[in-house]
Amino acid sequence: MAIDQVSPNLVIPALRPFYERVAPYVYPLVRVTAGALVIPHGYGKLMAGAAAVAANILARRGIEPALPLAYAIIFLETIGGACVAVGLFTRVMAAMLAVEFAIITFVAHWPAGFLWTGGGYEFPLMWGVVFFIIAIRGGGHLSVDRNVIGREI
Amino acid sequence: MANRETLSTDPMATGRMEHARLLFPGLQGFYDALAPYMYPLFRFTVGALLVPHGVIKLMNGADKFAPGLARLGIGASLEMAYFIILLEIIGGACIAIGFLTRVFAAAVAIEFAVITFAVHLPIAWFAGQRGGEYPLMWGIFFFCIALRGAGNLSVDRSVLKREI
Numbered sequence: 001m002a003i004d005q006v007s008p009n010l011v012i013p014a015l016r017p018f019y020e021r022v023a024p025y026v027y028p029l030v031r032v033t034a035g036a037l038v039i040p041h042g043y044g045k046l047m048a049g050a051a052a053v054a055a056n057i058l059a060r061r062g063i064e065p066a067l068p069l070a071y072a073i074i075f076l077e078t079i080g081g082a083c084v085a086v087g088l089f090t091r092v093m094a095a096m097l098a099v100e101f102a103i104i105t106f107v108a109h110w111p112a113g114f115l116w117t118g119g120g121y122e123f124p125l126m127w128g129v130v131f132f133i134i135a136i137r138g139g140g141h142l143s144v145d146r147n148v149i150g151r152e153i
Numbered sequence: 154m155a156n157r158e159t160l161s162t163d164p165m166a167t168g169r170m171e172h173a174r175l176l177f178p179g180l181q182g183f184y185d186a187l188a189p190y191m192y193p194l195f196r197f198t199v200g201a202l203l204v205p206h207g208v209i210k211l212m213n214g215a216d217k218f219a220p221g222l223a224r225l226g227i228g229a230s231l232e233m234a235y236f237i238i239l240l241e242i243i244g245g246a247c248i249a250i251g252f253l254t255r256v257f258a259a260a261v262a263i264e265f266a267v268i269t270f271a272v273h274l275p276i277a278w279f280a281g282q283r284g285g286e287y288p289l290m291w292g293i294f295f296f297c298i299a300l301r302g303a304g305n306l307s308v309d310r311s312v313l314k315r316e317i
């Protein structure tokens with residue numbers, strides 16, 4: 001399939017220049033949103049300390065080894081989120097975050113049901129799917145990988 | 154290479170993307186094989202997760218949902234309650250399958266702007282406290298779909314062969 005910037009057949013052709021103007025910024029907006037919004041979660045855990053994260057979030061659910069994983073989670077949700085947002089080492093960070101969010105979805109939130117207002121799984125599920133998509137698609141437009149380093153994994 | 158870069162504007166919705174040079178060029182085939190399915194997966198996830206919200210509101214009864222709208226200062230709250238329920242069920246399903254994608258995604262993005270800024274952000278930030286981060290993220294994703302349109306594997310693109 002050819003690179004189809006915008007649907008070839010628009011009901012209102014006059015909108016084509018607008019769609020073509022904004023199209024390059026849609027994927028960066030998804031990447032920045034998914035990456036940046038994870039940082040406050042990591043910052044809170046960083047302030048609480050790895051020992052507290054290990055005890056209150058991981059060991060409580062039987063997820064071991066809790067302390068090393070707590071450090072990994074704090075790293076991913078601060079540095080990792082920032083890297084996804086700016087598109088640095090995008091695929092590596094997004095893939096690790098996708099794995100983390102799979103565990104959050106199916107181990108931590110699944111028992112609470114679907115609705116997010118009751119602590120359900122829908123929110124981490126959506127977020128994890130988006131990290132998976134970013135892991136496959138990579139840095140893309142307006143990323144450090146693409147625009148500064150010029151190569152990616 | 155400069156010419157290749159000019160083609161690389163939209164990795165989200167296009168079937169292929171031009172990569173930055175890969176550290177492991179052997180992965181190119183893997184990335185290219187999965188790439189066309191990533192935007193449809195995004196559209197399906199963001200749209201389909203909305204359907205249960207509408208169904209649950211409908212099963213609870215629109216008359217239970219309307220008073221909350223009235224408290225936000227929304228007039229004709231029972232009619233609006235039915236409208237929102239229909240938007241979440243039909244709109245979410247249509248976005249998932251890519252039918253009239255931009256229209257529904259734009260409407261839902263507006264709904265989510267209200268949900269985010271009028272309802273949940275005043276409560277808190279984190280979703281665990283019913284805060285605004287989740288509707289904010291979701292609304293941005295609907296906004297992205299409204300801008301980007303149906304894309305691959307959609308009714309608009311594959312069946313109607315046109316979109317707004």
